[in-house]
Each structure stands twice: as C-alpha cells, then as structure tokens.
Amino acid sequence: MSVAAAIGEEGRTDARRSIALDLLEKRFGNRFSRGAEVRRQHANTTNWLPNQPPDAVVFAQSTAEVAEIVRLCHDHRVPVIPFGTGTSLEAHVNAPFGGVSIDLSGMNRILAVHAEDLDATVEAGVTRTQLNAAVRDSGLFFPIDPGADASLGGMAATRASGTNAVRYGTMRENVVSLTAVMADGTIVRTASRAKKSSAGYDLTRLLVGSEGTLGVITELTLRLQGLPEAIAAGVCAFPSIEAACNAVILTIQSGIPVARIELVDALQIRAANAFSKLDLPEAPHLFVEFHGSHASVAEQAEAFGAIAAEFEAGTFVSATRPEDRTKLWQARHDAYFAALGLRPGSSMIATDVCVPISRLAECVGETRADLDAEGFIAPIVGHVGDGNFHVSLLIDRDSHDEVERAEAFLGRLNDRAIAMEGTCTGEHGIGQGKRKFMLREHGAALGPMRAIKAALDPLGIMNPGKILPEA
Template sequence: MNALPSSSRPNPTEAVIAALSAELVNRYGERAVTSMAVREQHGHSLTWAKNQPPDVVVYARTTEEVSAIVKLCAAHDVPVVPFGTGTSLEGHINAPFGGVSVDVSLMNRIIAVHDEDLDCVVEPGVTRKALNEFLRDKGLFFPIDPGADASIGGMVATRASGTNAVRYGTMKDAVLSLTAVLADGQIVKTASRARKSSAGYDLTRLFVGSEGTLGIITEITLKLQGIPEAISAGICPFPSVKAACDAVIMTIQSGIPMARIELLDEVQVRAVNLHSKLTLPESPLLLVEFHGTEAGVEEQAERFGEIAAEFGGGPFEWATKPEERSKLWQARHDSYWAARGLRPGAQSVATDVCVPISRLAECVEETKRDIAEIGLIAPIVGHVGDGNFHVQPLVDMDNPAEIAACEAFVDRLVRRALAMEGTCTGEHGVGQKKMKYLEIEHGPAALDLMRVLKRALDPHNIMNPGKIVAL
C-alpha cells in the first residue's frame, strides 16, 4: 500500500475514538458495535490484504443517519469506511487508520420500479440477486453480474462489471443517478431519472468507481433490461488458450451480439469439476450465452459455432433447459471457491487486468507461460468478451519465497497489461493493492487531478483514506 504522508493521515487519539464510540452507542444502541469479531469482519478482504479493522461499526438505516454519522466523524477528523457485503478483493474495506465502518446492509429497500421507463431506485444494501428476484415477475432484470452476490452500493463504488458486460456494459453504463453523503455530511443527488442530460458536470460518473473516497452512496437509480424472449447457453472446448482467445476476438469483430463469453483455462475447469461435480472437458473452455428472439439466438449460435471450428473448437454442448444453464453459470460464479479447493490451506491472491481485445490472446498466453515458469497453481478465468481476465494464484503464506514469487508475478502481470495499452484492473478496483500502478497507467498529471478532486471533496482525508490516491 502507498503510505500517506504523516501530515495527511487521519490520526485521532484514543480518547477521541473512545468518546466518539460512546456517542455512537448512545445514539444508535445495538447498531453501534465495538466487539473485535465484528470489527475484524469489517476489516476483512477476500484476498491476502492484511486485516485492518475499524474502531467501531455502525449499521445505518437511512441517508439521514449516514449523514449524521459522517458529520460526527468530520467534527473529530475520524476516518469513515463504507461497507456493503465485504466481497471486495483489493482491500477496499480495510481501515488502515481505524475509524468508523458505516455498514449499509440494513439499507436494503427497493424504493421504486418504473416498469415503463426500465429503471428502478434502490438503497445501497440491496444485493444483485435480491433485486433480480424482485424484478423477475415484472419481466425485467438488472444485467450487471460480478459473480459474488455483491451489494448494489458496493458495485457502484467499485465500478463493477462481470459476465454480462460484453453486451450490457458495466456499472458506469447502468447508473442513471445516485444520492451520496459527502465528507462534511452534506447530502447530494447527482442527476435525474432522464436517460441523458447535458446539464452541468457528470457528477454521477464521478462517484461511480470512487470506492468510498469521495462520499458514501445511499441511493441509486439503475437502468433495467427486459428479460430476453430466448436464451441459449453452452460450452465449447479448445485445444489451447490462444485458440479460445482468438475465437473470442473473431466473434467480437464479426459483430455477433454475445450476451456472455467466458474463458476458463484447463486448471480452472479441473477446479470447477471437482467443486461443482461437473464433467466438463478439462481443456481451455468457453462458456457462451446468447439473448434475443428464437430465430436470432439460433443464428448467433450457428455463426459462433462456425468461428469456433475455424480455431479448432468444439464440439458444442448446449444447455437448453433453464436449470442446466443455471448450473453452468453457478459453477462459473463459484470459480473463486473452486480454485481454492485445488490447494487447501493456501491463500488466494485474486487479481485482474484488462487489455484491448486485439491483445487478449497474447496477454493470456504470456501470463500462462509466466505461471508455468514460477511453478504456482494459478487458474485463469475471464470475461474475455471485453478483454478482461482474472488470475488466482494460490500461495502458502508461511513460505516467504512463495509470497515474493507471487508478488513479482502480479507485478509482471499488471505491467504486461499496461504495456499493451490495458489497465491494472478491469473490475476489481484499486483499493490498497493497485495504488502504485495508477501513475504508470494514467500519468502524473491525471493522478494529480484525482488528488485535486479528492482534496476538494474531502479536505481532511476522512473518507476511506489510504485507497486509490495518497494525499
């Protein structure tokens, strides 16, 4: 993690923290928690980032409560760290300087669904699965699907994407408007429900991907989609990762409107088979899905089959029943836990990069060679339709040499992607772990501009300090 200069670090005294904790308990009762178990849960990451718990956790119920909590923290220069479901992978929810974790999981109301406008208004604690369950009977769905049952607020904060991004875009495309609490407790709404606007700065996009460093998101207006008339999914094995990636590139360049196109390398397929009790062919594999009319889906599938055959792919195994598709995609979503099963006791180091689609095969192939050379178990899985893939090394945390080898591998992976005009993270976000790459990716002038924005909105650096940019 990039350390903050001492002059910019929040540094409340123990007496201040004790007094603030007492005030929060007095105001919010049992919803203000200081037990170590709960605090550690709120300073926990799903990867190897060190646990850094807050001093107190407060479960907020309304925007007004979040505002009051932030005002109290601002008055004492105490850090504020937002918390949704805790599924982040780059140390976003850690509290390196202590402070207050504002848990929004109780803010889980679906406030309104406007069927005719294809949008809805939700609180940040609503999870994507709960939202889609609610929408199903209305013939609508929310397409952004990062795999984990993440909260909508967390997905906005990290600019999440996922398996449907190749067709439906990412969170930056799905958010029409949001309400946020700023560092001084002020409440702002960034836009209306209109589908487009040229009225002023695009404040909505400023907060999408800000990872809680500019404010706490408390309400979101989302674009929705109609459930497709027909959905067809299937698997297609390939002789190599390169062949699979080349087939993806040709598919995208041919204009075939894929809904999902996911890559699993042979290591990840083996993990999925063991974890989900499947019998997928243990070679590089594409999971594909088509949305549209019956005729359109059939035509898309036929054309994709022709392209796959050109690169040695096949045979297809199509999942035509909804329960078969669900089983396949659930296995894909469980790939994180499946991979961990390949080396029980090892720590997962999940990371991601994204490159232009034309460089995808080259980047994945070089990464595979790198993995083989260092001798780690590191499955690869990716939303390759947009050039984004994930690598999950499994590391013995009691072996310093292995830790060093993994850190060097992740560094090479990121620099490889950047050299190909890609990004250090396609969807995991920056958090603590990717801070050091932002200047390489964006340049010093752009990074300085980010600091200017951070200082303008959070002059005392209390909003999730130690993430994205160091002041």
C-alpha cells in the same frame, strides 16, 4: 499534505476522536459497536492484505443517518469507511487509520421500481439478488453480476461488472443516478432519472468507482433490462488460447450480441473435471450465452458455432432449457471451488487485469508462462469479450517465500497489462492492494485525481489510504 497525513496515525487516540465515538454511541445505542469481532468482520477478510479494523461500527438505516454520522466525523476529523457486504477483493473496507465503519446493510429497501422506464431506485445495502427477486415479476432484471452477492452500493463504489458486462456494460453504464453523502455531510443527488443528460459534470460517473473516497453512496437508481424471451448457452474447446481469443474477436466484430463469453483455461478445466465429475478435454474453452427471441438466439448460436469451427474448435454444444444450460456451464459456475480443489488447504488470491482484446491472447499466454516458470498453481478464467481476465493464485499464506513470489508475480502481471495499453484492474478496483500501480497506469492524470480528492474531501476523512498512492 497526503491524505494519510491529514488524518494522522496519532489521530486514532486523540481526544476529538474519543468524543466523536462517545457521541455516536450515545446517538445510535445498540446500532453502534466497538466489539473486537464486529470490527474485525468490518475490515478486510478476503485476501492476504492485513485485517485493519475500524475503531467502531455504526449500522445506519437511512441517508439522513449517514449524513449525521459523516458530519460528526467531519467535525471531529474521524475517518469514515463505508461497508456493504465486505466482499471486495482489494481491502477497500480496511481502516488503516482507524475511524468509523458505516455498515449500510440495513439500508435494504427497494424504494421504487419504474417498469415503464426500466429503472429502479434502491438503498445502497440492497444486494443484486434481492433486486432481481423484486423485479422479476415485472419481466425485468438487473444484469450486473460480479459473482458475490454484493450490495449495489458497493458494486457502484468499486465499478463492478462480471460475466454479463460484454453485452450490458458495467456499473459505469448501469447507474442512472446516485444519492451520496459528501465529506462535509451534504446530501447530493447526482442526476435526474432521465436516461441521458448533458447538464453539467457527470458526478454519477465520478462517484462510481470512487471506492468511498469522495462520498458515501446511500441510494442508487439503476437501469433494468427486459428479461430475454429465450436464452441459449453453449461451450466448446479450442486448440489454444489464441484460437479462442480470435474466435471472440470475430464474434464481436460480426455484431453477434453475445450476452456472456467466458474463457476457461486448460488448468481450470482440469480442476472442473475433478471437482464436478466432468470429462471435458483439457484445453481452453469458451462458455457462451445468447439472449433474445427464440429465433435470434438460435441464429446467434449457429453463427457462433460457424466462427468457432473456423478456429478449429471442438464440437460446439448448445442448449436452451435451463437445466441443460446449467449443466453446460457447470465448469464455469464451479470455478471457485474447483480451483481450490487443485491444492487443498491453500488460500486463493483472486486478481484481475484488463487489456484490449487484440492483446488478450498474448497477455494470457505470457502470464501462463510466468506462472508455470514460478511453479504456481493458478487457473485463469476471463470475461474475454471485454479483454478482462482473472488469475486465481493458490498459495500457502504461511509460506513467506510463496507470498513474496506471489507479490512479485502480481507486480509483473500488472506491469504487463499496463504495457499492453490495458489497466491494472478491470473490475476489482484499487483499494489498498493496487495503489502502487496507479502512477504507472495514469502518469500525469494522477494530478487531477488528487486535486479532485483534495477538493471534495479536504480533511481526508473519506476512506483514507485507498485508490491514491502517497504523494
């Protein structure tokens, strides 16, 4: 039986669901809402996938409350959809079978900061900037930065990463332990606070990236890093995407512990020049950042500069003062709005794939040719140290033809990445949007994934219609 069938479209109006919603309303009072606008805001709002609102939204304030809600939904066969900030990009928060959206944004307490252990325990609704503000005085920071100021629970659920991942890893590497409410309302703690363990199945990593389909993450213990003594930033232009990628490969092979290394393609540079009044050459650029001691970042910058020169880069400009670094990175920081400026009034479809770094130049090159052949305006930016890149398709959502051609392009993009031993998503997740690529990417491994889903959520109430394609 498919997950969707277990819930059943007809379930939306059945008597049990009405009873459950009434019980929740009675229990949570003004923290329960059936308002159309609240429901709409709790479904997908970030791309062209339809907005599919839940039947109701409950604003939870504790793990115990989440457990209470899930247990009630379990007993009445009502879908449960966890909601953090709603910034995910593949419609993870949609409710295609209705159900109850659990808004965790009120669970925003920082429960403990263990500076000596370099970890902090937070509620799932705490955002990354909130955590960083709370730990800065201890000389610490949390490195994962997916762009949006997302909730940490949501970042764990979608296995988020971003520009710093090349040095500090993704949410996969930076979650020590989770508290989660499982499908029957049981509260589990996935691991101790030890930095490593060989004690049993890695439930932490199983829940990280599970997008609410196995349990609702309510608390997280996260690894923190010491704030670097010094930061150096730099930028330089390359004659080609390939040259830039080869410079990245050599940088990483040489053991330069680069903290960020971002590729920005020529079209995005053109956008940045227009938007931010810059005069960078319209060529692929690498934006880099180094963390360490003063001597170390100087050495790293020098070593990187030498590698860039080997690949015929333009002048490598670097800086260490915060204001100078911000200026150097402006074209990267402004990428989103600058890109929109390339086609005023258009909508951006942000997508990502990830390939082994040896295939990156080829994958980006073929993708650029594909986009150009279709006449799409679509800059490319990449977390190139990880082989991960983003295409920002600027389309007219009202044009049936453009939408259709964009969807066909996305199909080719994902097939291309998978064929190059890569993945259909490096950091955005599957949600609804990428379910169709799961079989191609995973083949027989979909079997164990389905078995795990069925075992941990036999009624199929946990964020149904996400990750796993229909059988």
